[in-house]
Amino acid sequence: MTGNMAQQVVIKRSPIVLIKTFALIELAAFVAYYLLATLGNFKYQLYTQLFLLPSLLSYQTLKILVLSGAQF
Numbered sequence: 694m695t696g697n698m699a700q701q702v703v704i705k706r707s708p709i710v711l712i713k714t715f716a717l718i719e720l721a722a723f724v725a726y727y728l729l730a731t732l733g734n735f736k737y738q739l740y741t742q743l744f745l746l747p748s749l750l751s752y753q754t755l756k757i758l759v760l761s762g763a764q765f
Contacts, residue, residue, distance in 0.1 A: 722764060 729736065740752050750758075 725763075726760070 737752055740755065741747055746755070
């Protein structure tokens, strides 16, 4: 009976793969943030030139929202 039935192979991912993926994402986010942080005041100057956004959100609030959204 088992000779005619096709056997299925189930491959389960190790939790290590998930942890490694999260670690790589965090590392990439850190590198991106570090590179963007080196721009200094340019980001703030760009923010102040945007239409309507500076009147709605403070620069610090927008920074937190962008970083949280990027990590999510």
